[in-house]
Amino acid sequence: MSKALVVLSGGQDSTTCLYWAINEFGHENVSSLSFDYGQRHKIELESAKKVAEIAAVVHEILPINTFSALGGNALTDDIKIEMEENRGHLPNTFVPGRNLIFLTFAAAYAYTHAIENLVIGVAQTDYSGYPDCREGTLNSLEQTLRLGMESSVTIHSPLMNLNKADIVELAVKLGAMDAMAYTHTCYNGQQPPCQKCQACLLRAKGFSEANIADPLIERCQFFRNLKA
Amino acid sequence: MSKALVVLSGGQDSTTCLYWAINEFGHENVSSLSFDYGQRHKIELESAKKVAEIAAVVHEILPINTFSALGGNALTDDIKIEMEENRGHLPNTFVPGRNLIFLTFAAAYAYTHAIENLVIGVAQTDYSGYPDCREGTLNSLEQTLRLGMESSVTIHSPLMNLNKADIVELAVKLGAMDAMAYTHTCYNGQQPPCQKCQACLLRAKGFSEANIADPLIERCQFFRNLKA
Numbered sequence: 001m002s003k004a005l006v007v008l009s010g011g012q013d014s015t016t017c018l019y020w021a022i023n024e025f026g027h028e029n030v031s032s033l034s035f036d037y038g039q040r041h042k043i044e045l046e047s048a049k050k051v052a053e054i055a056a057v058v059h060e061i062l063p064i065n066t067f068s069a070l071g072g073n074a075l076t077d078d079i080k081i082e083m084e085e086n087r088g089h090l091p092n093t094f095v096p097g098r099n100l101i102f103l104t105f106a107a108a109y110a111y112t113h114a115i116e117n118l119v120i121g122v123a124q125t126d127y128s129g130y131p132d133c134r135e136g137t138l139n140s141l142e143q144t145l146r147l148g149m150e151s152s153v154t155i156h157s158p159l160m161n162l163n164k165a166d167i168v169e170l171a172v173k174l175g176a177m178d179a180m181a182y183t184h185t186c187y188n189g190q191q192p193p194c195q196k197c198q199a200c201l202l203r204a205k206g207f208s209e210a211n212i213a214d215p216l217i218e219r220c221q222f223f224r225n226l227k228a
Numbered sequence: 229m230s231k232a233l234v235v236l237s238g239g240q241d242s243t244t245c246l247y248w249a250i251n252e253f254g255h256e257n258v259s260s261l262s263f264d265y266g267q268r269h270k271i272e273l274e275s276a277k278k279v280a281e282i283a284a285v286v287h288e289i290l291p292i293n294t295f296s297a298l299g300g301n302a303l304t305d306d307i308k309i310e311m312e313e314n315r316g317h318l319p320n321t322f323v324p325g326r327n328l329i330f331l332t333f334a335a336a337y338a339y340t341h342a343i344e345n346l347v348i349g350v351a352q353t354d355y356s357g358y359p360d361c362r363e364g365t366l367n368s369l370e371q372t373l374r375l376g377m378e379s380s381v382t383i384h385s386p387l388m389n390l391n392k393a394d395i396v397e398l399a400v401k402l403g404a405m406d407a408m409a410y411t412h413t414c415y416n417g418q419q420p421p422c423q424k425c426q427a428c429l430l431r432a433k434g435f436s437e438a439n440i441a442d443p444l445i446e447r448c449q450f451f452r453n454l455k456a
Binding site: 095 | 290291292293294297298299323324325327328329332333335336337339340359360362364365368369371372373375376377378
């Protein structure tokens with residue numbers, strides 16, 4: 001059985017992908033990789049670490065200090081996130097080429113660890129204006145990585161054509177709900193999540209449409225009740 | 229006239245490319261970018277800075293701390309460079325995906341600065357076993373960057389099919405010899421260059437075949453004579 005590396009952001013989608021990979025490649029063949037790229041909310045990395053711990057897979061964090069040096073976007077800089085999409089413009093959470101960089105570094109890591117499969121939790125269905133989440137982009141990148149590293153790496157994006165409700169249903173089916181309680185989604189970096197930002201609203205919509213309670217919200221409420 | 233960004237390593241090839249770009253796009257439209265990626269020899273960055281200064285173009289240095297975190301190769305780690313190529317193996321100076329990463333970050337920089345052209349000094353002729361220097365790889369990457377950033381970026385690699393002697397002749401023709409005296413090539417990071425490592429020998433062969441004196445060697449000898 002070949003080995004797989006999951007790009008783990010600590011969010012709902014990459015966590016679902018981690019369980020997808022365990023199901024697909026076998027638990028002993030899966031490891032996970034996160035990037036400390038200067039994201040404003042370090043809670044994402046803590047979530048990734050916790051999720052990997054619950055799933056009991058190897059987890060490594062690679063630093064990338066280049067995006068914050070490039071500057072100018074709301075995910076790494078202290079810029080207000082644009083809640084509404086500007087028609088004709090990419091949202092200001094767009095970090096140009098972010099997924100290309102993540103997957104290229106993941107492929108370099110995979111190359112040195114004899115791992116043939118990369119798994120990433122992007123979806124073009126709920127695609128928020130990010131061109132590096134599209135199937136065509138990933139197919140082209142896979143070809144580039146194979147040529148550029150003389151490897152036979154394959155990029156898997158099992159959520160590509162699923163909507164948020166589908167992803168919730170898949171996560172339930174794969175037994176990812178324990179880990180899901182520790183994922184992080186909120187653009188404002190809040191825990192309990194703000195439930196007002198675009199990321200929180202999209203997440204809530206998915207759970208609501210799937211008719212499943214979000215274990216993150218339940219966990220936060222549980223602790224809030226304990227305090228009360 | 230559209231703008232161009234030259235990936236400047238401080239070596240002979242990227243310096244020639246800088247002058248090629250000035251000739252092609254006009255002096256006022258060219259800027260240059262280097263990467264501080266944990267190379268063992270900081271003299272490369274000093275050379276790049278000096279070359280850009282002589283050419284009088286904007287020069288920026290972006291940090292990349294990821295390669296040294298990935299580890300395991302002779303350009304960033306304290307590993308002896310394999311002078312001879314191992315048949316069937318890539319040389320241990322191979323940093324997996326290095327040019328893919330450089331060009332992707334360069335494209336991100338270009339995206340935020342409305343620059344449409346990237347110029348890189350790779351050549352498949354004297355190709356030392358690096359698959360990310362080949363034309364097919366760069367064509368595939370160009371396509372990936374266009375898709376992933378919704379841009380119309382073009383990657384130029386004007387040295388692609390030139391050998392080292394051709395490159396020397398091109399550099400002379402483009403008036404790059406003043407800058408060439410400050411370039412750095414030596415794998416051992418020495419200045420004056422060691423003239424024993426594979427990189428020094430390849431450089432010397434090119435100048436010799438073009439029947440041109442290497443201005444770097446002349447400059448070093450001049451200062452040595454001054455000291456004597």
